[in-house]
Amino acid sequence: MELKLYDTLTKEKRAFVPLDPANVRMYVCGPTVYDFAHIGNARPVIVFDVLFRLLRHLYGQTHVTYVRNITDVDDKINDRAARDYPGLPLNEAIRKVTEQTGNQFHADVAALGCLPPTIEPRATEHIAEMRAIIERLIANGNAYVEQDHVLFSVATDPRYGNLARRSLDEMLAGARVDVAPYKRAPMDFVLWKPSKPGEPSWASPGGIKAEGRPGWHIECSAMSWNHLGERFDIHGGGIDLVFPHHENELAQSCCAFHTDRMANVWMHNGFLQVEGEKMSKSLGNFVTINELLKDWPGEVVRLNMLKTHYRSPIDWTVKGLEESAKVLDDWYATAGDIKGSVPASTVLDTLADDLNTAQTVAALHGLRHQAEKAGETGRAEFVASLRLLGFLAQTQSDWDARKQAASGVDAAQVSALIADRTAARARKDWKESDRIRDELAAMGVAIKDSKEGTTWEIAR
Numbered sequence: 130m131e132l133k134l135y136d137t138l139t140k141e142k143r144a145f146v147p148l149d150p151a152n153v154r155m156y157v158c159g160p161t162v163y164d165f166a167h168i169g170n171a172r173p174v175i176v177f178d179v180l181f182r183l184l185r186h187l188y189g190q191t192h193v194t195y196v197r198n199i200t201d202v203d204d205k206i207n208d209r210a211a212r213d214y215p216g217l218p219l220n221e222a223i224r225k226v227t228e229q230t231g232n233q234f235h236a237d238v239a240a241l242g243c244l245p246p247t248i249e250p251r252a253t254e255h256i257a258e259m260r261a262i263i264e265r266l267i268a269n270g271n272a273y274v275e276q277d278h279v280l281f282s283v284a285t286d287p288r289y290g291n292l293a294r295r296s297l298d299e300m301l302a303g304a305r306v307d308v309a310p311y312k313r314a315p316m317d318f319v320l321w322k323p324s325k326p327g328e329p330s331w332a333s334p335g336g337i338k339a340e341g342r343p344g345w346h347i348e349c350s351a352m353s354w355n356h357l358g359e360r361f362d363i364h365g366g367g368i369d370l371v372f373p374h375h376e377n378e379l380a381q382s383c384c385a386f387h388t389d390r391m392a393n394v395w396m397h398n399g400f401l402q403v404e405g406e407k408m409s410k411s412l413g414n415f416v417t418i419n420e421l422l423k424d425w426p427g428e429v430v431r432l433n434m435l436k437t438h439y440r441s442p443i444d445w446t447v448k449g450l451e452e453s454a455k456v457l458d459d460w461y462a463t464a465g466d467i468k469g470s471v472p473a474s475t476v477l478d479t480l481a482d483d484l485n486t487a488q489t490v491a492a493l494h495g496l497r498h499q500a501e502k503a504g505e506t507g508r509a510e511f512v513a514s515l516r517l518l519g520f521l522a523q524t525q526s527d528w529d530a531r532k533q534a535a536s537g538v539d540a541a542q543v544s545a546l547i548a549d550r551t552a553a554r555a556r557k558d559w560k561e562s563d564r565i566r567d568e569l570a571a572m573g574v575a576i577k578d579s580k581e582g583t584t585w586e587i588a589r
């Protein structure tokens with residue numbers, strides 16, 4: 130089996146060759162912590178968690194470094210802090226917002242079965258590295274100081290536009306670029322800018338006297354450099370980050386370190402829409418992970434995400450969630466409380482093919498059917514395959530109990546009715562037996578008679 134990954138930069142699916150198999154390095158752009166994360170934000174987190182798990186399986190648990198940052202300096206954070214805590218000094222209010230939102234994000238993604246990344250750096254802890262990169266860019270002639278701003282001069286980087294595959298003219302036409310008096314060319318982007326009074330601020334680079342704060346793109350160049358080096362294996366995020374965010378990161382890092390590549394493979398997940406429409410607050414179809422987890426177990430959300438290949442768009446629907454919930458019921462029923470052995474080769478092969486989780490899910494359906502026939506060995510392989518993908522975090526009985534609780538069915542009442550029905554059948558009172566069956570059905574409970582007795586489950 131050979132791992133192949135699609136690279137957005139070269140537009141090809143290639144065999145993955147790590148720079149150092151003893152330390153495979155991946156950087157994924159993380160959340161800006163100012164509000165609850167939505168289901169679109171969950172997509173890169175789940176997709177790159179599956180890749181992290183696969184890489185750990187292939188290269189060894191301790192041979193993969195996964196960095197996912199937290200952006201804790203941003204205008205949206207400042208606005209939220211001022212709005213929610215008008216009585217507090219802004220910096221204190223900002224700390225509250227980023228702490229609460231960060232904790233919520235961690236709880237949400239843990240419930241989705243995602244492992245914590247190896248390192249989760251915060252932008253505000255890497256200001257020194259940002260300044261260092263900016264100083265290098267100024268010294269190299271790739272950046273200039275103007276009216277207390279530092280700007281990257283895109284004209285100095287002939288590769289600029291290679292990731293987005295657009296010419297400067299196309300980028301200019303497509304992007305909403307701010308025309309600003311401190312810019313020499315409209316596409317030049319901010320590396321550093323002055324802070325407004327009361328806003329977080331740090332000593333500036335480039336000989337600027339006034340304190341200031343970093344632009345967005347420089348954060349990721351600084352954090353990936355600090356934790357993964359000048360060049361690393363995989364850089365990931367959602368497709369909307371290709372331009373301008375990743376194009377700018379690439380330009381900054383390559384020009385600062387004189388390298389021809391920042392990451393060997395650039396990976397981008399497709400976009401998620403809800404019930405056929407772009408998700409937006411104004412349309413009222415904005416779904417947070419937090420809300421979703423009130424109605425659905427995290428594993429259902431996870432499976433629903435992985436049924437689609439990561440590069441394709443997803444239409445997120447309630448119908449899809451219902452189907453995913455049924456599949457997980459079946460998987461849990463077959464898995465029972467069996468210990469896992471090794472993941473099945475079909476599962477590894479489909480994952481190794483540019484993380485084709487849609488095919489992996491199809492393979493799992495096949496494995497389940499086999500497992501039903503093949504007994505313990507087949508089931509142990511099935512279980513190990515599910516665990517590799519981050520499923521089966523619960524025991525089967527916990528899974529069933531949650532389902533029963535969610536259905537509002539009182540298990541003791543069901544048991545009592547089943548006992549009454551068994552007694553009715555023993556005295557050949559078929560009418561009463563059928564009546565109780567109907568009563569249970571009306572409660573949403575399906576029963577099954579076998580030699581061992583009567584079992585029940587929540588009807589679908």
Ligand code: AMP
Nearest residue numbers: 160161169170172173366367399400401
């Ligand atoms: P943001 O906080 O907006 O920077 O987004 C965090 C991550 O979520 C980035 O990798 C985005 O590309 C990704 N993302 C945001 N919205 C969506 C969406 N609707 N579908 C898929 N990915 C998304």
Ligand code: ZN
Nearest residue numbers: 158159349374
């Ligand atoms: Zn980034």
